[in-house]
Amino acid sequence: MASPKPRSFKGTRDFTPREMIPREKIIDSMKRVFRLYGFSPLETPALEMLSVLTGKYGEEGEKLLYKLDYKNDDFMNRVALRYDLTVPLARVIASHPEWPMPFKRYQVQPVWRADKPQTRQGRFREFYQCDIDTVGAPEGLADAEILALTVTMLDDLGFKDGDKRAIVQLNHRKVLEGICVYAGHPREDLAGFCRVLDKLDKIGREGVVSDLIDMGINDEGIDRVDSLLKLSGMYGSLSSTPADEKIDHVLAILDNNQAATEGLEGIRSILQSLKELGTDLSRINFNPVLARGLDYYTGAVFESTLPGQPHIGSLTGGGRYDKLIGLYGGGDKPAVGTTIGLDRMFAAMEQLGMVDTEAATVTRVLIAAWSADQMSACLQAVRVFREAGVPAEVFPTTGKLKKPFSHADKLNIPYVAVIGPDEAGNPDGLHVSLKDLSQGTQETLQVANAAEKVSSTNRSAPSS
């Protein structure tokens, strides 16, 4: 019987050590920032009751749910893989009404979506999201903190300058509602209207205008929307206009629309808090036509993209969802948060050459015995390295030293420590011959001194 070729499910990947090492580094640095802002860790199950997930993501999102087809046909007991981390959070909050508010959590776990994967665009069927949310705080500071954290995070990871510069875009659902009414489009189809506006960066101003005409919006409405498209910041002279000034522009255009006015005031207060938090406001672009797809947003919406890498979708995305938690009973609780797309950021970093994939192992010293007689000396030595905090391992076979050296070279292990009769039998105690593979230099010294030397030299910085 021929065994079938092993392969992984489409849209899922294995992460090799070469990828996991930089990946864990990124996650660690993100978690550190989350904690600095007062967010605490939370995890939820991969499986959710189907009824918890349905009706939250809109028609498009719903199609992407992985529903589990197992023996139970009873709808009430059916199960699906989680689609995001926001809805599970809402469920957790709704089932713990006694928790003190505000509640701030971060969560780093995979989610699953049944759409067509496209690697270059950083889209997969299984991918990691890093969510931060604040529940139980009104619009303002909480929203600003999420944005401040997002900017800090992106800068930390290197998405700061030139073609690597990420831009955070900010808008408010109520502004969109105002624009929809102003264009003369029925409010019931706000979602459809938003979808067209949202395509601005992909199909351009002419594309949006022609789509709006197809929707049945008249000439006057088109002119009105067009005057706002110019303020998107996606192109043209107004792209560098300060947000305050743009808010005034939009306010002047939509001044007798109550929803828009409220939305603009919301944006203004978020920007004020951001300023006081010390965030560089030039990283934030107020874009009155930014829409975003998910149905549950009610207030501010935001996302960050790489204008230099348009094929990669948004790196982060989030917003305020004041009505979602109330759907599970117990009354509404306001909430705001963002998702940081780890895999998409990683894909972008790989394509931009920002990832160091040199190291295939975490081991820093490989210990090799000249002959079987020195094996026990090797075990003694590896213990010394480990106690000094140096990741070390013993090459398991003896024979030609070419093998352990070649192995170390292939995995980019920086040091090899050889123990032969001379080192093991040194009257001053156990010695090793420590070779620095990148320099090609070697010296024989006490094990403890070798461990000291290795732990004091940092791994060389990644070449750019």
Added chain:
RNA sequence: GUCCGAGUAGUUCAGUUGGUUAGAACGCCUGACUGUGGCUCAGGAGGUCGUGGGUUCAAAUCCCAUCUCGGACCCCA
């Protein structure tokens, strides 16, 4: 869900109007090197040409089907 393109060694690919035993580079293994990697040199292993059918004296090559992968939409992280 819609529209394109591609499947040949572990990887990236070449392979003429259909014609002997299907090639290269890199990688891998062995040796030159019985206390030492990278560089060099010599040798070696590795392929049912995605799968199934058809045309033909003859198919990696032409035709059909199918599967898989990649890209562009839609949507999103």
